[in-house]
Amino acid sequence: MGISISKATKEQSKAHNQSLVLRVIYSEGQISRADVARITGLTRPTVSSAVAELIADGLVAETGVGPSLGGKPPILLNVVDDCRYLIGVDLAESEFRGALVNLRGQIKTRLSLPIHDQDGEAALTLVHRLIDRLIAASDRPILGIGIGTPGLMDAHRNVVRHAVNLDWRNLSLGDLLEARYRMPVYIANDCQVAALAEMAFGCGKELSHLLLVKVGRGIGAGVVINRHIYYGDGFGAGEIGHVVVRPDGDQCRCGNRGCLETLASSRALVRRAQAIYDQQPDTPLRQVAASADELSTGALLKAFEMGDKNIRLLVREASLYLGQVLAVLAGALDINRIVIAGSLSRFGDALTVPIRQQIQQSILPTLDHKVLVEVSQLGQDIVILGAAALLLSQELGLS
C-alpha cells in the first residue's frame, strides 16, 4: 500500500547521524565540527562522537586548522579520499573493463580483458578473473563491487534478467559474486549507472534530475530523478533505443521496424557511410579507409575531423532523430540537462547542436530555453565510474 515502514530506534538514529555527518564532511571538505553541527542541526556532542567513530574507521581525518574566531582555532576535518577503494566494472560489448576507484571517483588502476565470444559460464569466469586481478592490485581495503551491464537488470535483487550478448538469463550475478568475494555487490544497467556517474563525478553535482543518453552500437538512456537512478516498473527505464521513429524504416534486431537504433546508432551511421562511400571519389572518407568494408566509427570520426561534409550531414541526420525522441522526454519530464555519452559523443557539437535545435522546435517555448544538451566529459570510464558511484551511494550514502 505504498507505506514505508521504518522505525527510529537508537541504533538506527546513531547510524543515521553518522552517515549524515560523513555526507556533510564529504561534500563540504575542510570543515570544523562546529560547522558540521550547524549544518546538520545535530548537537556538538553527537557530532563529536560520530566524528570519533569515522576517524576510528579511517574514513575521516583531521587535516588542518581553520582561522580562529576569537578562541582556539578549529580543527578541520576531511574525508580520506583513498581510505577505501571501490571496484567499478563495465561489462561492455567488446571487452570487460574494471578499475580501482577512490572515494572521489579518481581511477587508481585500470584493467581490461578482451571478450573472445565468451558467454554463459565462460563470461562469468572472465568477470571473476577481472575482479581477482583488481583485488590483487589493491593496497587499500575494498568497499565493494559495482557493476554496470548491458541488458535488463533487476537492480533490487541483483539479478541479470537478460543480457543478450553474454547469453545470461536470470543469472543471480550479485549473489554469486557476494558469495565468492564476501563483500557488497551492486549491479545496474550500464546506461543507468552512467547517468549516476554524471551525477556524482560529472556535470550533475548540483542537479536534481538528469537524462544521460549513451549513443554507441546501441542507444539507451539513464534517468536520474532526485539524484537516484529511476528504474521504472520493470527496471527497463531508459529503453529509448527501440522507440519506433520511422514505422516504414529498416528492420531492427528487436523485431520492430525503424527503431531509433536503426537510425542513430554507430552501426546505423557506419551503414549509411558505407552506402555513400562510392558516390564521390575525392572525400576524406575515401582517404581514411581503403574500402567501404573497412569503415568504423573511428574512421568516420577521422574523416569528419578532416572536414568530410557527408559525414557531417549523416551525423546531423542521426542527431535529429535523437532530438525527436529526446524532445518528448524533455517536454514530459521537464529535465533541463541532457548529457550525451558513448562513441558518437565524440562528434561533439555536430551531434549536440542539432539535438538542441530539434528540442527547441518541438516543445513548449517556455520550457525549452533552459534545456542544455552537452557531451559527457567522463569518456570511456563513464560506466566504471557509475558502477563505483552506485556502490558509494548504497554503502556510504555518498553521492
Place this chain on the structure above:
Amino acid sequence: MGISISKATKEQSKAHNQSLVLRVIYSEGQISRADVARITGLTRPTVSSAVAELIADGLVAETGVGPSLGGKPPILLNVVDDCRYLIGVDLAESEFRGALVNLRGQIKTRLSLPIHDQDGEAALTLVHRLIDRLIAASDRPILGIGIGTPGLMDAHRNVVRHAVNLDWRNLSLGDLLEARYRMPVYIANDCQVAALAEMAFGCGKELSHLLLVKVGRGIGAGVVINRHIYYGDGFGAGEIGHVVVRPDGDQCRCGNRGCLETLASSRALVRRAQAIYDQQPDTPLRQVAASADELSTGALLKAFEMGDKNIRLLVREASLYLGQVLAVLAGALDINRIVIAGSLSRFGDALTVPIRQQIQQSILPTLDHKVLVEVSQLGQDIVILGAAALLLSQELGLS
C-alpha cells in the same frame, strides 16, 4: 549538493512514529494495537501512546473487537473517515469547482461557480467565494485546502507562475489563501494533482508509478513516481500537449506548429468534425446538431454512441497521435499504467485501444506487454480529489 539534512530528535521521532501508526491504521483498517506494532516494528508502549494521541485528536477510534487468540479479544482501531474534511478545488476553464471531501476521498458537498470572463483580481474573488461557501457548509473541522489549477505552478512556494485563462502571473495564491483562511494550503497543476487522485483514490492504490493523461480542451499529463508527483526542474513535468507531432501541422496557440493539442484535443476533434459535417447527409452527427457550428464534445459523443463511423475514425486518429507520444514515455519511463482522463476519456475503448496498439507497435516488445491503458473512473471530480489527495499526503502523510 543533494544532501538531505535531517535530524532525529525525540520530538521528530515521536511525530514520525505517530504518523507511521496513522498510516498503517489508515491503509489496513480494523487493526489491533498488537498488529500495528508487528507491522511497524515499534514497541507496544510506543504504539499505545501514539494511538492514545490519535484518539485524543479524533483521528482514530476503537471500532470493535477482533477474534480472541486465546486471551482477551483485541480491540480494533480504525481511522475516523469523517473526522476532518478536506477542501478540494478545481480551477477549471469554464467554472471553478470545489468540494468537501472526507479522508477516504468521498465527496460530501459539491459546489461550482461559473466564470463569466473573470480574471485577475475578480477570479481571485471567485476563489474566495467558493471556499467561503464550502467552509460555511462544513459541520466538521477542516484540515486545509488543496487546489488544482491549469497553468504553470511553483508547487513548492505555492505560487501560480502563469495561468493564461485567469491572467495570473506570479500570484502568491498559497500565501494569500493561508493568510485569509489560517489553514494549510497546497496547490499544484491540475494534471499533476489528477495523477495523484488516481494514486490515492483510483486505480493506482497498489502502484509505484503512474502516468495520467488529461485530454480535454488542452492535453496535459501528470507523472507520479514512487507515489509522489514528479514536478521536473521547473514544475513543467507533464507538458505533453505542446510536443510537436507534425511539424507541418496547424498553428498552435503556443507559437509552434503541429503540437499534440492541435491534433488530439477536444477542440481539434470538434474542428475536424465540423470539417466533415457537410460531407454526408445521413449521419448521426447531422441528427445531433443542426449545423456544424453547434458541434461540441457532447454532441460528438452522442453521435458516436449512435454509431457514427466518421466520429469513430476521428477518435481513432486522435488516439494514434496520443499513442505516438505516450509510446516514447512508456518506453523511456517503463511505466506500466497509463490512465486517461478529461472529456475525451468518455469515448472509452475507442480512445484507449488505438493508444495501446500504437504503444505496442512502437516500443521494445519485452516492455510493451505489461502496459495497461485505461480510462479513469473518477470522472469530473478527478482534479478536486487530486487536490484533496495532495493536502492529505502533505498534512497527514496519507496516500
